[in-house]
Amino acid sequence: MSSYALDNLLPYADPGVQVDGAFGLRVAAVQNTDLHLTRVNSDSRLIIRGIPGTRWQHELSARWQELDEGGNPPLWREPVLSSFEREDQVKHPRVRNGERELAWLGSGLLRRIALFHKSSSAYSTRSWITGGEWIFELDTRRDVPLDHDTLLARLMDPVWGLSLRISDSHCTCHNPPLPDRYMRQCTYDLVHTEGKPGGLQIRFRHGRAIYGRNVREDLERVGADSAWLDRVLPQRLADDSSEAFE
Structure with missing residues (x-):
């Protein structure tokens, strides 16, 4: 790495x-x-x-x-x-100007990076930039309750958060249950409250563990915090059932 x-x-x-x-x-x-x-x-x-x-x-x-x-x-x-x-x-002025336009978002997220493991139930967070949008994809295992409201509320907190508001959303939390092989996803698009260019999309995914059965062991090996692991990858199913992983 x-x-x-x-x-x-x-x-x-x-x-x-x-x-x-x-x-x-x-x-x-x-x-x-x-x-x-x-x-x-x-x-x-x-x-x-x-x-x-x-x-x-x-x-x-x-x-x-x-x-x-x-x-x-x-x-x-x-x-x-x-x-x-x-x-x-x-x-390449367009490329460099685009990077500068997203600087406010990257700077703000970097200073609040702990929110992604302190304020969500996800065990995995990935991000990438497409055009003027910063996309985050958070994965929560099926046997752990999905909590996206806490992270969103803290990101938009009027004192400690960023100047963001939700411009569009699609939540599937109350939809009928899906077969185990499917991944459920709630998507939120956020933009600057005063119209600065650049946006943030957060995808909260809920389903099987995408990295397989040994993901907890891999994280333990590199020194991940045990209290965090117990919250996002509880041990109770890791040894006696593959239901949450297949």
Whole structure:
């Protein structure tokens, strides 16, 4: 996972084409299993904490060598925006402007990232960006009650939340039961209360465990909090029944 993170986050140039990775992202420091990231012209820090045994320096050196040998200059040590990044801004204004338009949402979500495991019943959270919309997909196992109202209320809290309102929704919680092989989904679209561009869609999925029977064991192995695991992946069915997994 540490290698995967670096491959997708750290910027590098494809000369004459574009900059891949997170534009303007820089490595600020490595402290044990913590990778400190920052942005050009910013004092902010994002810390990615690896599991015990993570070797960030080794992964960084290997990634640098791989890119350098492939003719793709790595950019995460540059103190300012590189010439490649400045050229990219000129060549791809729509892409970079779109990223800036979503910055308010990404910044706000990052500062409230704990809500996704503190305020939902999901054991898995994925996200991606399509156009001007940030999509989150949360999976809750069938034998655990689905709770989307708590997360939504906290995201839209007038004091501690973001300036969001629900623009559209489709809830299936009160629909007739579905056969076990089907996944139920409730979808909520949220937009800025004052019309800023960019939106948020959250998909709450309720059904079988999509990662198979050993997902709890895998999470225990990497040090997941036991109280959280007992809430989102209760042990009672893990050993004596496959009903919730098939």
